[in-house]
Each structure stands twice: as structure tokens, then as C-alpha cells.
Amino acid sequence: MKPQDTMNEKTNLWIFGYGSLVWKPEFTYKRRTVGFIRGYKRRFWHGDNFHRGGKEKYVFFHCPSPPQPGRVATLVEDQESCTWGVAYEVTASQIQESLQYLNVREVVLGGYMTETVEFTPKEEGQGALSALVYIATSDNPIYLGPAPDQEIAAQIASCRGNTGHNTEYLVRLAEFMRRCCPDAEDEHLFSIEAAVLSIRDGAA
Incomplete structure (x- = not known):
């Protein structure tokens, strides 16, 4: 029996999001x-040729x-x-319905x-939950790996895909962290955000 078949037999399932899923799930959920x-x-560290990258850019004399x-x-x-x-x-x-949608969005495109992880709710009184999470590893052909923050920022600032600009993905994630997890540390995220905003402001 396939793992997804087993999940479909459950009466409920938790799905953990840490990227665009925190502000754009686009599937129906109970809570x-x-x-x-x-x-x-x-x-x-992961590449994206569809949602937030892969669109041609036009430079001098409108040459792609x-x-x-x-x-x-x-x-x-x-x-x-x-x-x-x-x-x-x-x-x-x-x-x-959610697994079918996420299989296309997260796996195919x-x-x-998928992995199973232990999720701890912020709200007091709730115990740990088993949740499904989507992870990209270095085995993936579009995995880009580590790079200096400025290099990552420059790439994000210049890329656009079918879902929108790469900068939107970054900024909305940072906004979520400030609003919902103000005491949490994420130096990597906020350092790249600052570098991207500096690039954008300099180009204005």
C-alpha cells in the first residue's frame, strides 16, 4: 500500500508549511x-523554475x-x-483533495x-502533533545549495515565475514571521530580506 493511500484512510491529517504555504495554502482546511x-x-537553497523563477528577463534593447x-x-x-x-x-x-493539489504544486512542479515531523503548536495546552511536510534535498536536480546571502538576494530580486515575483515569496514569509512569531529567530531569512530590499531601493 502506498503511503498516500494510508494517509487517505485517516480521518484527519496535519500539513506543516514553512514557505509560501504559511500565507498561501490554496487548499481547504478545517483549522x-x-x-x-x-x-x-x-x-x-532550493531552485524554482516554475512558481518563482524561470521567466525570461529582458535586458538591453529588449533582448531576452x-x-x-x-x-x-x-x-x-x-x-x-x-x-x-x-x-x-x-x-x-x-x-x-489537499494531497492531490500539493502533489502538483510541491512535488511535480x-x-x-514528503516527510513526517513532530509539530509543536505555539498555543499553550496543545500537545505535539504528527504532520506531513514537503522538503527538497540535494538529490533534486534543481537544488541550488548554499551561497552568500548577497548572492541569494540578488537572484531573488531578479527572478519571476508563473505565480509571481520571487521577492513577494520572501517578503510575505518575513512578514508572517514578524506578525505571528515575533520572538522567533531566523537570521538567514531576515538577512536575505534586508539585502533584497536594499537592492530594490537602490534600483528605484
């Missing part, structure tokens, strides 16, 4: 809760430049770290694979 998972750190992948978040194992995000509970028919 959402903010919290974190341990043992992983969020990094803009080669499409460039955007940079989006993935999780990297680190036992000393935790990653904040949102977990969504889906029930009944929502389970199959995004290059992610």
Missing part, C-alpha cells in the same frame, strides 16, 4: 495553528536573457535548530518530497 518543528533550519531559477525555502537537518510555520488540519474529503 490552522502556528508553531514549530525541531531538528531543521529553513534555508533558501536565459531563464533563471528563483530561490525558495527548504529545510536542512540541524539538531540545534527549529523552524516556525503553520500547520493545517484537513479532514475527510479534504485530505485527498516544485521538486519536493
Whole structure:
């Protein structure tokens, strides 16, 4: 029996998002809760040729430049770290519908694979939950890996895909962290955000 078939037999399922899913789930769910998972750190190390990259850019004399992948978040194992995000509970028919949608969005078009993690809600009184999460690893052909923050920022500032500009992905994620997890640390995210905004302001 396939893992997805087993999930579809459940009466409820939690799905953890740490990138665009925190502000743009686009599937029906019963409820959402903010919290974190341990043992992983969020990094803009994955490439994206569809949602936030891959569109041609026009430079001198409107000549197109080669499409460039955007940079989006993935999780990297680190036992000393935790990653904040949102977990969504889906029930009944929502389970199959959400998994089918996310399989296209995250796996087919995004290059992610699924893992099961322990999610801890921010709200007191709620115990830890088992949640499904989508992670891209170095085995993926569009995985870009680590780079200096300024280099990552320059790539994000210049890329656009079918869903929108790469900068929107970054800024909305940073806004979520400030609004919903004000005490959480994410130096990688905020350093890249500052560098991207500096590039954008300088170009204005």
C-alpha cells in the first residue's frame, strides 16, 4: 500500500508549511495553528523554475536573457535548530483533495518530497502533533545549495515565475514571521530580506 493511500484512510491529517504555504495554502482546511518543528533550519537553497523563477528577463534593447531559477525555502537537518510555520488540519474529503493539489504544486512542479515531523503548536495546552511536510534535498536536480546571502538576494530580486515575483515569496514569509512569531529567530531569512530590499531601493 502506498503511503498516500494510508494517509487517505485517516480521518484527519496535519500539513506543516514553512514557505509560501504559511500565507498561501490554496487548499481547504478545517483549522490552522502556528508553531514549530525541531531538528531543521529553513534555508533558501532550493531552485524554482516554475512558481518563482524561470521567466525570461529582458535586458538591453529588449533582448531576452536565459531563464533563471528563483530561490525558495527548504529545510536542512540541524539538531540545534527549529523552524516556525503553520500547520493545517484537513479532514475527510479534504485530505485527498489537499494531497492531490500539493502533489502538483510541491512535488511535480516544485521538486519536493514528503516527510513526517513532530509539530509543536505555539498555543499553550496543545500537545505535539504528527504532520506531513514537503522538503527538497540535494538529490533534486534543481537544488541550488548554499551561497552568500548577497548572492541569494540578488537572484531573488531578479527572478519571476508563473505565480509571481520571487521577492513577494520572501517578503510575505518575513512578514508572517514578524506578525505571528515575533520572538522567533531566523537570521538567514531576515538577512536575505534586508539585502533584497536594499537592492530594490537602490534600483528605484
